[in-house]
Amino acid sequence: MTYCVGMRLDRGLVFMSDTRTNAGLDNIATARKMHTWEVPGDRVITLMTAGNLATTQSVVGILDERTKAPVDRAPSILQSPSMFQIAREVGTTLKEVIHSNDDSGAEAAAFGATMILGGQIKGSPPRLFLIYPEGNFIEASDDNPFFQIGETKYGKPILVRAYDKTASFENSIKLLLVSFDSTIKSNLSVGLPIDYVTYTADTLRFGVQGRILDSDPYYQEVSNGWSEALKSAFAQLPDFTFPE
Amino acid sequence: MTYCVGMRLDRGLVFMSDTRTNAGLDNIATARKMHTWEVPGDRVITLMTAGNLATTQSVVGILDERTKAPVDRAPSILQSPSMFQIAREVGTTLKEVIHSNDDSGAEAAAFGATMILGGQIKGSPPRLFLIYPEGNFIEASDDNPFFQIGETKYGKPILVRAYDKTASFENSIKLLLVSFDSTIKSNLSVGLPIDYVTYTADTLRFGVQGRILDSDPYYQEVSNGWSEALKSAFAQLPDFTFPE
Numbered sequence: 057m058t059y060c061v062g063m064r065l066d067r068g069l070v071f072m073s074d075t076r077t078n079a080g081l082d083n084i085a086t087a088r089k090m091h092t093w094e095v096p097g098d099r100v101i102t103l104m105t106a107g108n109l110a111t112t113q114s115v116v117g118i119l120d121e122r123t124k125a126p127v128d129r130a131p132s133i134l135q136s137p138s139m140f141q142i143a144r145e146v147g148t149t150l151k152e153v154i155h156s157n158d159d160s161g162a163e164a165a166a167f168g169a170t171m172i173l174g175g176q177i178k179g180s181p182p183r184l185f186l187i188y189p190e191g192n193f194i195e196a197s198d199d200n201p202f203f204q205i206g207e208t209k210y211g212k213p214i215l216v217r218a219y220d221k222t223a224s225f226e227n228s229i230k231l232l233l234v235s236f237d238s239t240i241k242s243n244l245s246v247g248l249p250i251d252y253v254t255y256t257a258d259t260l261r262f263g264v265q266g267r268i269l270d271s272d273p274y275y276q277e278v279s280n281g282w283s284e285a286l287k288s289a290f291a292q293l294p295d296f297t298f299p300e
Numbered sequence: 301m302t303y304c305v306g307m308r309l310d311r312g313l314v315f316m317s318d319t320r321t322n323a324g325l326d327n328i329a330t331a332r333k334m335h336t337w338e339v340p341g342d343r344v345i346t347l348m349t350a351g352n353l354a355t356t357q358s359v360v361g362i363l364d365e366r367t368k369a370p371v372d373r374a375p376s377i378l379q380s381p382s383m384f385q386i387a388r389e390v391g392t393t394l395k396e397v398i399h400s401n402d403d404s405g406a407e408a409a410a411f412g413a414t415m416i417l418g419g420q421i422k423g424s425p426p427r428l429f430l431i432y433p434e435g436n437f438i439e440a441s442d443d444n445p446f447f448q449i450g451e452t453k454y455g456k457p458i459l460v461r462a463y464d465k466t467a468s469f470e471n472s473i474k475l476l477l478v479s480f481d482s483t484i485k486s487n488l489s490v491g492l493p494i495d496y497v498t499y500t501a502d503t504l505r506f507g508v509q510g511r512i513l514d515s516d517p518y519y520q521e522v523s524n525g526w527s528e529a530l531k532s533a534f535a536q537l538p539d540f541t542f543p544e
Contacts, residue, residue: 209453213482230540238457264542283461289529296474298508
């Protein structure tokens with residue numbers, strides 16, 4: 057499994073992903089699930105992936121190769137005129153990779169993957185998409201300002217309640233860390249280190265990219281502090297009394 | 301889907317279940333998922349069910365009929381000498397019902413169900429079991445003091461962090477309501493009213509049995525208050541600062 061969140065804010069975009077991959081409980085490894093492309097002053101693109109690692113690496117490889125082989129650059133995500141078109145291209149590539157594996161006779165579902173794509177191209181606003189294994193996609197909106205992929209349930213309640221589109225990046229990363237911590241505490245298939253990247257709208261350059269390790273003192277503080285904060289929040293609620 | 305939690309406390313047992321059942325989004329109804337049997341001074345038994353409603357009602361029907369037809373009372377859960385034996389009987393009945401539906405040719409999984417069984421029989425301590433569709437079961441322990449069935453993920457983080465085995469029933473019901481509220485807010489297939497029952501160890505009589513409706517002012521207070529409490533808990537956490 058995996059846990060990734062892409063979030064739209066008034067000030068831009070923020071992305072966070074874990075790095076644990078597993079093929080069974082006895083076969084875990086660390087793999088980067090966040091991929092970024094940047095042409096300063098022209099475009100920034102972030103892609104996060106959840107699902108079959110062979111599928112997602114193949115998709116990223118195809119997208120990357122296209123950006124690297126100048127002779128065959130026509131479908132390159134570094135040349136597409138819009139994020140919408142990039143989403144379509146990623147979706148098509150994803151669908152093709154999944155189908156090419158289907159031939160092996162194994163179940164299609166086993167090769168599935170879901171992706172979050174976000175970024176900005178000069179002349180258009182920042183955009184954020186959720187791309188399905190079928191190759192189609194939906195876009196974030198004010199009503200639906202963030203996307204989660206992978207093991208989404210444990211970390212959703214806090215996002216739903218504390219998301220604030222006017223928040224700073226610092227605050228949003230704090231929120232995401234709380235959501236990741238709840239997930240990591242409940243599901244072995246999601247684990248540190250955690251990657252993040254911020255993007256301020258209209259700068260056409262990535263903001264801060266970082267990796268949070270197990271040993272990170274701030275992460276420890278959030279993880280331990282959140283248990284205490286939850287308990288005191290819970291204590292604040294009025295007590296239940298039995299009827300009569 | 302469904303959401304039920306059975307919890308072991310120092311002072312006894314507490315059970316809570318939602319009542320929404322659905323066969324697709326356009327076919328929802330209310331059904332009781334909590335079933336209780338009581339022989340004052342001798343035994344109390346609570347059974348909560350998640351999964352295929354035909355299966356679970358059939359299991360409860362079989363168990364109930366056995367308690368009602370005096371001529372064939374040998375396997376009755378009202379006569380079993382121990383909770384362990386009742387768990388075995390419920391498990392066997394569940395497995396049989398699932399198997400009898402298998403013959404229809406549909407997928408076995410579609411008829412599956414999971415159950416939480418708890419109670420006390422005179423002379424033994426209170427016990428709590430989680431029963432699988434395969435008919436086998438596990439028992440709650442100090443390390444694993446509560447069981448969830450149905451849509452368990454959204455409501456788990458708060459249980460993990462705020463469970464306290466020394467808590468009062470009032471406090472435990474408050475905790476369960478927060479967990480249920482997080483689940484109800486995130487998943488349409490879990491809904492009010494909510495049933496609960498408490499049992500104080502060694503009384504061999506149920507404590508309070510109640511149903512919490514949509515309009516319940518305390519539920520509203522917890523639901524709204526928890527959003528605020530979470531936000532203020534979140535604000536208490538130290539702020540993230542970018543490295544450098």
